[in-house]
Amino acid sequence: MTAHPDTAARHDVPQLDDDPFGPQLLEDPHDFHARLRDSGPVVHLPKYDVYALGRYAEVRAALSDWQRFISSAGVGLTNFRTETPWRPPSLLLEADPPHHDAPRAVLTNVLSMRALRRLREQWFADAEVLADEVLQRGGEIDAVSELAEVFPLRVFPDAVGLQKEGRENLLPYGSFAFNAFGPRNALVEAGEATIGAVSAWIGEQCARDRLAEGGFGAQIWAAADRGDITHEQAPLMVRSLLTAGVDTTVNGISAVLYSLASHPEQYELLREHPALIRVAFDEAVRFESPVQTFFRLADDDVPIGGTVIEAGSKILMFLGSANRDPQRWDDPDRFDLRRDPSGHVGFGFGLHQCAGQHVARLEAEALLTALVQRVRRIELTGTPRRKHNNTLRAWDSLPMRFLPA
Structure with a gap:
């Protein structure tokens, strides 16, 4: 990591000594986010010697400025120019044009709205079956382990063309991948004991012969056969689907519930x-921000808010803070289906915005539609429990009661 504390002091950049990856702030980051926004457009965090952006305008601008705030040096704390990543970098999340262009075009085509329309009927039917199962069990469940995790693990791997056996590996793999974007703390160390075997299983599923015909994975391999991408790139793209396609959706569904x-x-x-169902999901993504942070690296000296971010510096963008910035949102700490949440940065923004966001929206729409038709009230029956992650705002447990209509 390039060190710039003396430069930060010369420019009189506000500093906050908080650890955004410590247990206290992972449990509840909102007070820190408010202090971050109030401190200025750019803040220095000496704990990790990074610049931090917490206001909506600066976060969105940095997400859009892929030419100067690059992703190819890693979107976590690790600087790929000076440090070795724990696994080969993502061709999508951790790449910049022109290397990013062909994989992104292929994935955009594979996950097109036309492709999702072909899945819509089956996913809505699957959601109805799951909602009926919940009510048949009396309606008192843990909404994380019995609903938010179950539905994505039921429908998305099918769409990718994954075999049934071993799908439970998807959640710990995604959790570790997102933890690894942060510092090597206790959360990362806890996952290191088992990640080798889990990662090996994920790698095996990315091979052409392990993927069902017609699924998203097979379509990526077909793109390699056409020459749209290389055959070496194909398994890495399938891996990207399996990394980001489950955990983020699980946390998005948990957030809306x-x-x-x-x-x-x-x-x-x-x-x-019921026409507000899609609004409800996006408002929950704004309100809870399942993806809280991402890093970029300044490829040049970049002026922001009277501060010059020096070339080689890592910046930490707080998406969760931007999504509750009162300069952008009226009454931002309120969950409100009357607002227009479009423009939130919960799925990123610009060139690297989440390619699978419409997949997540369709899964949430299917599940919420089934619930709204069958459930007159959703209640918390116990104390929710957070699952700490260096990047994700996740739930470990949500005790709930679903009262039938």
């Missing part, structure tokens, strides 16, 4: 106006 249970008047509004 928690938000609706915590704001019963909003669930009543949703039942009265």
Whole structure:
């Protein structure tokens, strides 16, 4: 990591001594986010010697400026120019044009709206079956382990063309991958004991002969056969699907269920106006920001808010803070289906915005539609418990009751 504490002092950059990856702030980051925004457009975090952006305008601008704030040096704390990543870099998340262009074009085509329309009927039917199962069990469940995890693990691996056996490896692999974007702390160390075997299983599933015909994975290999990407790139692209395609959706669905249970008047509004289902999911992504942070590296000296971010510096963008910036959102700490949440940065923004965001939206729409038709009220029945992750705002447990209509 390039060190610039003396430069930061010369420019009189505000400093905060907090550890954004410590247990206290992973449990509840909102007070820190407010202090981060109030401190200025750019803040120095000496704990990791990085510049931090917490305001919406600066975060969105940095996400859009891929030419100067690059991803190819890693979107975590590790600087790929000076340090070795734990696994080969992502061709999508950790690449810049022109190397990013062909893989992104292939994945955009594979995950097109046309492709998702072919899945819509089956996913809605699967969601109805799952909702009925929940109600048949009496409606009192852990909404994380029995709903938010179950549905994505049921439908998305099928769409990719993954075999049934071993799908439980997807969650710990994704969790470790997102933890690894942060510092090597206790969260990373806890996952290191088992990640070797899990990672090996993931790698095996990316091979052509392990993927069902017609699925997303097979379509990526077909793109390699056409010459759109190389055959060496194909398994890495399938790996990207398996890395980001489950955990983020699980946490997005958990976020919307928690938000609706915590704001019963909003669930009543949703039942009265089911057309707001997609708004509900995006508002939950804004409100909870399942992906909290990402890093970039300044490829040149970049002026922001009166500060010059020196070339070679890592910057830490707080998506969760930007999504609650009162300079962008009215009453930002309120979950409100009457607002227009479009423009949130929960899926990133610009060239590297999440290629699978429409997949997540369709999964959430299917599940919420099934619930709204069958459930008149969602209640928390116990104390929710967070699952700490260096990048994700996740839930470990959400005890809930689903009261039938």
